Amino acid sequence: MTPNHVTLGDLGWSSDFLRQLDEDELVRFTPARVSGVHRDRVSILSEKGTAQIALPGALSAGDIAVGDWVLMDPETERLERLLDRKSRIFRRAAGDPSREQLIVANVDAVFITTSCTEEFNEARLERYLALAHAGGIPPVFVLTKIDHADDPDSFLDRLRAIGPAVPAVALNAKAPGAAEALRPWCGPGQTVAFLGMSGVGKSTLASALTGLDLETGAVREDDMRGRHTTTAREMHAISGGGWLIDTPGMRELRLTDMAEGIDETFSEIAELASDCRFADCTHGPEPDCAVQAAIGEGRIDAARLERWKKLRAEDALHTASQAELRRRAKATGRLHKSAKKAKDARRGR
Known part of the structure; x- marks a missing residue:
């Protein structure tokens, strides 16, 4: 095809x-x-x-x-x-909290890609998960560079800790047949996309799936990062059916209007929060905090709670800024209309 x-x-x-x-x-x-x-x-x-x-x-x-x-x-x-979208990935546009920056649309699965190196970062992966959940796209973890790790299973355990229900695939992106591990999410009529930092193997896997010679560049020995990566979003046919949208590595993921996506990413915390004694519990020093009780029992990671709080606070700030800018724009529009009516009325005298 x-x-x-x-x-x-x-x-x-x-x-x-x-x-x-x-x-x-x-x-x-x-x-x-x-x-x-x-x-x-x-x-x-x-x-x-x-x-x-x-x-x-x-x-x-x-x-x-x-x-x-x-x-x-x-x-x-x-x-x-x-036409209206059935799913999308978006973020807050740089420097403009009032504008949503679209990344991809109408995707059936997103491959959140990371590696068995120092690049692996729970906080960043949770942001990617929040993006996927907020946009209505099923996420899949893809763990690359397993040949660089003495214990790849430890990285898989870290992925399961932040997304226990998210499928996870571990592979060496350069190994023959590596892309076959991603085939269950591909096929006629299906669209997939990659999200992840530059240099984790997204372009290598995209090349294997599509049969195209997508530029990946050499790898520096000091930090095992690719020098050249995708710089634009494009849709390519996948060998055997389906479509792949290759995306550039994104260093900054500003979240806005994503409270539901964040809570789905941290579902175990969000569910416990409803059992707290106070509806406005900050999950800190308040009595009868179900989340703090779970931390004390070892069921919740305290560091994960802090990352949830940080994302919720960031999202609330940006969402409020967005709403304020919309309010100001409406007020300015009403002021201009009022001024125009007054001017027209003076001319009519």
Whole structure:
């Protein structure tokens, strides 16, 4: 299968998207999947092949993500409408708490990739988990560079401690057949994506899955990190069916509007919190704190509680900032309207 010979089902089309179209749209427009986002246009895949179409004035590159479904007018080659997403990964845009930065859309599984090296970091992995849960995407842990560790199982144990219900796969990304361990989440109509820091083997695994020569670069001996990594999001066909959205390594993951995703990531703490004596318990010195009791009994890691508190506080701050900016924008808009009415009234005298 090549991108020029696919069906809508091959591309991931489902009833979630079909039910969004009315009868007129079914006749007039062509559904297409966004495979790349550029400054003023997008690359798309459809049953008719590949194309690049301009973004309408109502949409900017920040409003659309790789993996999105759109409706295209085949006669004018115009993008007519962006369909609602069934899942997405997003974060707060750098320097702008009012704006959501889309990473990928309509993904069926996300491979959260880390390695058996000093790069392994529980706090960062919990952030990735929160992103996946908040966006409605099932996560899968992928542990690479097992050939660099004397005891890879200890890293798997650390993964299970932060995501006991999350499937975990351990492999050497450069070993023959390594990508086969990821096949259960791939297949016709399925879309997967990688999340993780640069240099953990994402591009190597992406190359093995797609058969493409995606740039990975040499590895420095001092810290075993790849020098060259993916710098843009693109959607590639997987050998044997399905699609992969390769993403650049992300050093900063600013969370906003993700309280539910965070609580799902720390589900054992969130569930215990409901048993505390006080509804506003900070899980510190208050009496009858169910979370502190669990820590005392060794059922909860105290460090994990602190990371949960930190993420909740960060999310609350950014979400409040976002709401305040929206409130200010509405107030400014009302002020401008009021000023315009007063000006028009003076002119009418």
